[in-house]
Amino acid sequence: xxxxxxxxILGYLPDxxxxxxxxxxxxxxxxxxxxxxxLLLALMKxxxxxxxxxxxxxxIEFFRTTPPLVxxxxxxxxxxxxxxxxxGAFGAAAVALxxxxxxxxxxxYRAGIVGVHRTQWxxxxxxxxxxxxxxxxxxxxxxxxxxxxxxxxxxxxxIKDTALASAIGTLELLRIGQLVAVETFRPVETLTIVALLYxxxxxxxxxxxxxxxxxxxxxxx
Amino acid sequence: MNGEALIVVEQLTKRYGEATVxxxxxxxxxxxxxxxxxxxxxxxxxxxxxCLAALExxxxxxxxxxxxxxxxxxxxxxxxxxxxxxxxxxEKVGMVFQQFNLFPHLTVMENITLAPRxxxxxAPAEADILAMDLLRRVxxxxxxxxxxxxxxxxxxxxxAIARALAMHPRVMLFDEVTSALDPELVGEVLRTMRELAxxxxxxxxxxxxxxxxxxxxxxxxFMDNGQIIERSPPAEIFAQPKEARTRAFLERLLEREGRRxx
Numbered sequence: 001x002x003x004x005x006x007x008x009i010l011g012y013l014p015d016x017x018x019x020x021x022x023x024x025x026x027x028x029x030x031x032x033x034x035x036x037x038x039l040l041l042a043l044m045k046x047x048x049x050x051x052x053x054x055x056x057x058x059x060i061e062f063f064r065t066t067p068p069l070v071x072x073x074x075x076x077x078x079x080x081x082x083x084x085x086x087x088g089a090f091g092a093a094a095v096a097l098x099x100x101x102x103x104x105x106x107x108x109y110r111a112g113i114v115g116v117h118r119t120q121w122x123x124x125x126x127x128x129x130x131x132x133x134x135x136x137x138x139x140x141x142x143x144x145x146x147x148x149x150x151x152x153x154x155x156x157x158x159i160k161d162t163a164l165a166s167a168i169g170t171l172e173l174l175r176i177g178q179l180v181a182v183e184t185f186r187p188v189e190t191l192t193i194v195a196l197l198y199x200x201x202x203x204x205x206x207x208x209x210x211x212x213x214x215x216x217x218x219x220x221x
Numbered sequence: 222m223n224g225e226a227l228i229v230v231e232q233l234t235k236r237y238g239e240a241t242v243x244x245x246x247x248x249x250x251x252x253x254x255x256x257x258x259x260x261x262x263x264x265x266x267x268x269x270x271x272c273l274a275a276l277e278x279x280x281x282x283x284x285x286x287x288x289x290x291x292x293x294x295x296x297x298x299x300x301x302x303x304x305x306x307x308x309x310x311x312e313k314v315g316m317v318f319q320q321f322n323l324f325p326h327l328t329v330m331e332n333i334t335l336a337p338r339x340x341x342x343x344a345p346a347e348a349d350i351l352a353m354d355l356l357r358r359v360x361x362x363x364x365x366x367x368x369x370x371x372x373x374x375x376x377x378x379x380x381a382i383a384r385a386l387a388m389h390p391r392v393m394l395f396d397e398v399t400s401a402l403d404p405e406l407v408g409e410v411l412r413t414m415r416e417l418a419x420x421x422x423x424x425x426x427x428x429x430x431x432x433x434x435x436x437x438x439x440x441x442x443f444m445d446n447g448q449i450i451e452r453s454p455p456a457e458i459f460a461q462p463k464e465a466r467t468r469a470f471l472e473r474l475l476e477r478e479g480r481r482x483x
Contacts, residue, residue, distance in 0.1 A: 127336035128311030
């Protein structure tokens with residue numbers, strides 16, 4: 001392997017694995033926040049009531065058209081300035097990424113709900129189910145099946161985007177990788193190992209989505 | 222049957238934009254009666270059913286079912302049905318669709334028990350007993366844990382009828398329920414409907430099945446261009462229709478049936 005010094009980098013593996021932990025936490029927290037908020041936004045966007053529709057519309061367009069890195073910086077530096085409330089680097093990154101991904105999840109949910117045929121709504125309505133039960137028992141379970149593939153892709157993007165937290169000094173995987181690279185003067189080996197570790201984190205998401213797809217696969221009637 | 226009519230439609234007008242789909246329709250149906258609605262496509266018969274199920278807003282007139290206001294013209298003054306009366310209505314009216322519209326992600330059993338549990342607050346065990354009873358009635362007891370995709374069209378439609386019956390409706394609406402079925406599957410669905418009629422269910426049936434109309438209907442209504450042209454007992458309307466348009470429609474229909482049988 002010529003001049004490559006893999007063994008030296010592997011000595012830093014415990015540090016890098018700590019970074020993996022932080023990356024996982026960031027991904028988990030922001031994805032959870034995004035999934036809940038995204039569903040809420042999607043439902044608001046179906047509303048004919050202006051005070052529900054318009055805030056959701058503005059929110060989604062704002063968060064998907066501005067860079068997540070800027071959103072992280074705003075939350076980290078801006079929030080304490082304007083409100084005096086400091087989330088810290090990890091908190092600001094987790095919340096900003098969650099707020100950002102919610103906009104993307106919302107549009108995916110919306111597509112999934114639209115994809116459920118309107119006759120399903122009618123059948124539920126004729127049976128007397130209210131809106132909440134119609135969503136919970138009839139529409140959303142069918143929408144899940146439609147949204148799983150794009151949800152998976154978006155979530156993998158999100159996990160990789162947690163690297164943006166390095167910009168405000170969060171010690172996640174990429175940030176630690178950069179520090180190791182500087183210390184060892186070995187950026188290629190270090191970042192290659194970092195990339196492998198990202199794969200180890202994201203690939204299970206792809207596998208999980210694949211399994212969920214199989215579970216929710218029901219033929220259309 | 223004036224005072225005790227279960228369904229009372231008065232001066233119903235329904236428009237989609239500029240197009241008038243139902244034009245000043247008046248209709249009464251007594252408890253336990255079976256009314257078959259026939260007419261060319263686009264005559265407004267399916268829309269009439271959808272209005273009775275409160276799936277469509279109407280522009281003029283009123284619809285009352287078992288004394289409950291189901292719909293009121295939105296171009297007229299006075300309040301339409303409120304939340305409570307719509308809820309009461311949903312429990313009184315069952316509807317079966319041309320495309321079955323079963324919930325594909327639920328088993329046959331779950332399709333049937335969902336509404337009794339969520340809407341009527343029935344306990345799961347009780348809902349299961351009710352569902353099994355209904356599945357036996359429509360001959361699907363062995364299909365309880367199967368998803369709809371595994372059923373034939375006729376079985377799906379019978380499951381859909383069981384699902385509607387689970388809410389103990391006072392009225393059942395059937396919207397061309399055999400039109401999407403292969404010919405050999407039509408009979409089993411009509412048989413289920415016949416049995417239901419014999420048990421005294423009030424039914425409003427939109428169909429092209431003239432044999433069913435002849436045997437089961439108390440009255441047959443012929444609709445054209447959004448209006449009720451004629452209403453008579455089947456023996457009369459098929460033997461000597463009063464209106465020329467009814468006669469023309471029936472002749473066309475019988476001719477087509479003749480060709481199909483040949």
